[in-house]
Amino acid sequence: MATHVDVCGFCFIKPVFGFCENCSLRLCDTCFNVHTKASGHITFSLDNTLPDTVATVVRNLDIHEQKCSSHTTENVSFYCEIHDKPVCGRCMRLNHSSCLKSVIDLHDISFNEQQTNECFSHFDKLKEEIQEIEKSVTENIKTVGDLKETYMNAIKAYRKRLDDRLNMLQSKIESAGKSKCDENVERLQNIADECKETYALIDKKRKLIEELLRNKQERNLFIISKGLDTEITVIKGVLRQAKLDNHVVRFGFEENSSLERTLLNDIHEFGTLQETCDGSEMEPETTLEVEVRFYLH
Secondary structure (H helix, E strand, C coil), X not given: CCCCCCECCCCCCCECCEEECCCCEEECHXXXXXHHHXXXXXXXXXXXXXXXXXXXXXXXXXXXXXXXXXXXXXXXXXXXXXXXXXXXHHXXXXXXXXXXXXXXXXXXXXXXXXXXXXXXXXXXXXXXXXXXXXXXXXXXXXXXXXXXXXXXHHHHXXXXXXXXXXXXXXXXXXXXXXXXXXXXXXXXXXXXXXXXXXXXXXHHHHHHHHHHHHCCCHHHHHHHHHHHHHHHHHHHHHHHHHHHHCCXXXXXXXXXXXXXXXXXXXXXXXXXXXXXXXXXXXXXXXCEEEEEEEEXX
């Protein structure tokens, strides 16, 4: 069942579907269609999968000039820091009486250009960091490709000296190299995709703040800024993880020198896959070398 903030502000029955600028009301689909047909009414649908905050919808009016969705005759004049929510006077009395020490009068709030520039500065630094990671990822993907080519050529050169009995063993070791390459590429590509998504998220947030700044919606800017520290911390966490994962598990083919001498004996070992891990800023400086052996059963 929809809560009181999710119910149509006109019929008070059905869930919210859209918003009417003229009436400052959240509307269900039926009431939304009626308002859409009314002359001069500005309406738009809302994405109900996201929390309805000032950060999701940019209005023509600053937040303190808008009507409360629950009490349509009251302006949203206060901001509750505990619930991270703008409220009207009636909401404050009914639902936020225990939060009075954490309630801010939006009429007393200002958000100046310097504060906005500080937000942009954080965005710019994060974007620069993303670009550096993306560049490194691109270089590492190329390195993986070069490693794969060298690895496969070594296997083929060695295979020429051996007879047809090595076909099955060769298939195993080639598959190991391809799998290792795929693991590298998949991990690095995931980092690149996440970087692009985070980059786009920052641009979206910046455009929202720029629009609010043009419209001089200082209270909206203030409310958005309250969540920026958390959002930036989350983004930094994503970037830290990206740096940690941004490495290449290096691998190469090592010949089995005794294979030619013992091929006619029941030998079940084709060679070894050598892998080293480097390239991550978060990894220790020492290089880890792992030897993986494959056996024919």
